[in-house]
């Protein structure tokens with residue numbers, strides 16, 4: 001009840017949760033108590049009784065699952081996403097569903113149909129996005145941990161702006177079944193919490209092969225806590241030249257450099273690496289992600305579920321009115337871009353080119369990881385910005401993810417951890433990028449600093 005009380009007290013101001021259901025949460029907590037009474041903890045589930053919030057992109061049986069959109073403002077999910085099911089099996093207790101940018105498109109949580117989310121560190125500033133509700137909930141201690149999803153930075157950037165630790169796993173490690181699709185080849189769920197240790201414990205539950213997700217990877221299960229305490233002597237931290245040039249605010253640079261000094265004291269060495277094609281990551285992403293979104297979002301037709309316009313002349317009119325009413329401006333922008341770059345005559349010029357750039361970016365990382373064990377950079381070029389500061393200019397908003405997007409294009413794991421404070425006493429995040437399946441290594445590097 002501690003967290004439920006805090007939600008009741010602070011959520012009206014923060015708007016971090018779209019849905020809470022105290023009775024349901026308490027029933028889950030009572031179930032956890034009953035399971036605990038029955039046997040030793042190991043047999044009861046790794047997170048027995050641990051309260052947890054879910055981003056509203058994860059289908060949760062019996063709960064409204066809106067994805068931050070008017071389109072799904074009446075959608076009560078009939079089933080659980082694999083991630084949600086796994087947390088249930090582990091004994092976790094659902095505190096509620098967190099606010100987010102509509103269909104996870106955004107970097108400030110200003111595109112949600114359910115209103116903006118405030119950054120608990122400064123209520124005039126954005127919490128980041130798209131997992132902004134999850135981040136604000138943890139930062140304000142309305143939840144000890146939460147799930148998020150990251151297509152181009154949506155776990156790492158809000159974690160950075162709210163002073164948290166958040167991890168995007170290697171593509172395919174966490175099942176996407178029941179996670180409402182934005183850009184399927186980039187989307188990946190992951191944990192957000194106060195520390196890397198908590199993230200490791202959450203990832204232990206979330207990760208694993210799932211026959212219901214065709215891109216899920218079949219591999220041995222791992223214990224992501226196993227290397228947390230490994231010493232960092234001799235660890236090679238790669239610093240991509242392209243990420244430390246212009247574009248980053250001075251306060252962010254100072255905090256990141258200070259963290260790197262700390263790592264040198266811990267025995268790590270820094271090496272210069274280069275990701276020559278990273279300047280093309282934002283343009284390539286804004287072809288590939290909208291292309292996939294335009295296809296994924298075609299399922300919202302007002303027929304089977306979701307919003308349906310009240311009055312219409314015929315079937316086509318019903319589709320177009322329902323979609324015109326149900327989607328917000330950013331979602332429509334992406335559908336238009338995506339449809340354009342996939343259309344006959346433009347496919348080769350845009351989509352195919354973007355896919356080639358994607359390959360070059362992955363190759364850059366492969367070359368860099370021959371020279372280092374983990375890559376470090378800022379997670380975001382600035383601390384949390386003010387509401388309205390970037391929302392009028394989509395390109396400015398898109399540049400918020402300049403350090404995070406290439407990781408998704410290459411399918412690599414990445415995380416953000418707090419590394420001090422910048423202007424306005426706002427938190428700064430250090431991004432770590434690992435090689436494929438380098439989660440345990442990244443968590444080790446983060447934990448030794450924390």
Ligand code: GLN
Pocket residue numbers: 104105106107129130149150151152153154155182289401
């Ligand atoms: N901000 C990026 C976008 O708007 C990334 C979002 C995400 O990772 N879901 O697409």
